[in-house]
Amino acid sequence: MSSLDRTSSSRGGRAKVLAIAGAGALLLTGCSEQVQRGWLPNAERDITNHTGSIQDLWVNSWIVVLLVGLLTWGLIIWCIVAYRRRKNDTGYPRQLSYNLPIEIFYTAVPLMLILTFFAFSDSTERAINTPVDSELVVDVRAKQWAWDFNYSYQGQEKYFAGTQAHLTGEEGVEETLPTLYLPVGKSVTFELNSRDVIHSFWVPAFLQKLDMIPGKTNHIYLTPQVEGTYQGKCAELCGEYHSEMLFNVEVVSEQEFLSHLDTLNDGHIGEEYDRKPGEVARNEIHGEGE
Numbered sequence: 001m002s003s004l005d006r007t008s009s010s011r012g013g014r015a016k017v018l019a020i021a022g023a024g025a026l027l028l029t030g031c032s033e034q035v036q037r038g039w040l041p042n043a044e045r046d047i048t049n050h051t052g053s054i055q056d057l058w059v060n061s062w063i064v065v066l067l068v069g070l071l072t073w074g075l076i077i078w079c080i081v082a083y084r085r086r087k088n089d090t091g092y093p094r095q096l097s098y099n100l101p102i103e104i105f106y107t108a109v110p111l112m113l114i115l116t117f118f119a120f121s122d123s124t125e126r127a128i129n130t131p132v133d134s135e136l137v138v139d140v141r142a143k144q145w146a147w148d149f150n151y152s153y154q155g156q157e158k159y160f161a162g163t164q165a166h167l168t169g170e171e172g173v174e175e176t177l178p179t180l181y182l183p184v185g186k187s188v189t190f191e192l193n194s195r196d197v198i199h200s201f202w203v204p205a206f207l208q209k210l211d212m213i214p215g216k217t218n219h220i221y222l223t224p225q226v227e228g229t230y231q232g233k234c235a236e237l238c239g240e241y242h243s244e245m246l247f248n249v250e251v252v253s254e255q256e257f258l259s260h261l262d263t264l265n266d267g268h269i270g271e272e273y274d275r276k277p278g279e280v281a282r283n284e285i286h287g288e289g290e
């Protein structure tokens with residue numbers, strides 16, 4: 001092969017590499033909204049007042065780790081190719097050890113990355129979990145295998161007692177699911193309680209999920225910002241029909257919300273229906289009860 005051939009073939013190789021890199025960059029940047037959201041389940045960036053910051057944290061973290069990944073994979077492949085064993089090599093290659101600058105570098109850089117991730121996660125989490133004096137309070141009571149919703153809104157106390165869904169495979173089952181109504185643009189505090197075992201309150205589109213523990217109340221604070229129907233589910237394996245512990249979320253106008261409240265019964269169904277009174281449940285959690 002003449003030197004001319006060699007140059008042109010290496011030029012061809014470089015063009016190929018550039019083409020692949022270009023296609024990769026297009027794949028990562030150009031494409032659908034879904035990719036830009038990092039495949040998160042919120043259909044829009046600001047479904048709630050928190051989904052934007054959660055999405056940013058998620059997507060930016062992935063961009064950083066992918067860049068680190070590309071650099072690392074690149075260096076690995078470069079070493080494998082450049083320092084491979086050649087035909088006439090004999091014995092061991094030159095042995096190297098203890099390179100202090102490199103060791104300091106590869107200790108300091110990951111440490112800085114981790115501290116940065118920590119700082120961003122911490123500030124996002126603090127902003128999300130700061131207690132809010134909400135306009136609407138929903139005391140959610142999880143039970144094997146359905147949901148009760150107690151609404152406190154503008155002095156009204158209303159409750160909805162859900163019955164378990166039966167996923168028979170027939171159409172229309174979704175409409176029989178317990179449905180949580182929320183007025184759009186109003187701040188909500190969810191008081192998360194359980195009547196029996198540990199459950200978990202999860203509306204995937206809201207990007208927030210929290211355990212519901214017998215004898216303990218957990219809180220989620222958020223403001224739904226986009227009207228629509230969302231799916232909710234229990235996210236903690238809680239017994240035989242865990243998979244049927246589903247609910248719908250309807251984010252509606254305040255007017256629609258108020259007219260839904262009118263269809264509900266007055267009052268609040270709380271601890272009195274717990275299968276295990278609070279004290280017993282607490283002891284069992286700590287392994288003291290018997």
Ligand SMILES: [Cu+2]
Pocket residue numbers: 142198199200234235236237238242245
């Ligand atoms: Cu459950």
